Amino acid sequence: MRILTLNLNGIRSAASKGAFAWLRGQDADVICLQETKAQVDQLDGHDIDIPGYHRFFHDAQRKGYSGVAIYSKRKPDEVKRGFGVAEFDDEGRYLEARFGGLSVVSLYLPSGSAGPERQASKYRFLDVFMPWMQGLGRKKRDFVLCGDWNIAHKPIDLKNWKSNQKNSGFLPEERAWLDRLLGEERWVDSFREVSQQPDQYTWWSNRGQSWDKNVGWRIDYHVASPRLAGAAKRVEIYKAQRFSDHAPLTVDYDL
Secondary structure: OEEEEEEOOOHHHHHHOOHHHHHOOOOOOEEEEEOOOOOHHHOOOOOOOOOOOEEEEEOOOOOOOOOEEEEEOOOOOEEEEOOOOHHHHOOOOEEEEEEOOEEEEEEEOOOOOOOHHHHHHHHHHHHHHHHHHHHHHHOOOEEEEEEEOOOOOOHHHEOOOHHHOOOOOOOHHHHHHHHHHHOOOOOEEHHHHHOOOOOOOOEEOOOOOHHHHOOEEOOEEEEEOHHHOOOEEEEEEOOOOOOOOEOOEEEEEOO
16 A cells, blocks of 8 residues: 655645646555645645545645645545544644544644744644544554654754754654654554665755755654554655755555
8 A cells, every 4th residue: 555645835835836636647546644734625626636645634724824735546435524622623734544444644744944933833733632542542453643743853864863863853842752652552653664875855944955965854744553563664755846945755654
């Protein structure tokens, strides 16, 4: 099963850069998209179709902000928008598609880089999302949560880790949260199950020559439930074309 995730940094912008032309050729079973930054009724006339796929959106109430989407070959048995916390459900951050005993989630965690107020929101998200993840881990079904988690887990996951230890996305509290999720709670970082190579990033600042010099961060993940340990067989970060400030991350699973 092939699952692909991409933060679009605006679905209309990414479409104009050829994202959907590329996605149509990837033969992914499920495509998870984040930061659509548009309402569904604003998408007419934009190149966002993938023939043969069902598509679902969870838009933020605030126009031009956040939002997630899922495209899938198979029609889901059920689609769930939000995880029950109004502050974040109103921002369009969680979209779950259920296929038999498997759920695939398109997830977009808050970024704290805009300042203390947004960092506080990010911490509130982490506080309520850990119990949610613990609940999912107890269910008799499998989960793959794909998307922009806005946290680089370890020094290998960003180029300039020493100078970023006091910056949002690599703060000790954020990294400890991922330590717990991927350690004590036994969730799986599917990419790192397959690849331990350094210099593998999914996001680059638009400032300077970050993209050209590969001065990036790995903040986009496939996080799989404990029973899916070992299921990831192949991973790819696609960099031959640039559709947004993030790169597509594809994982092939033996499911």
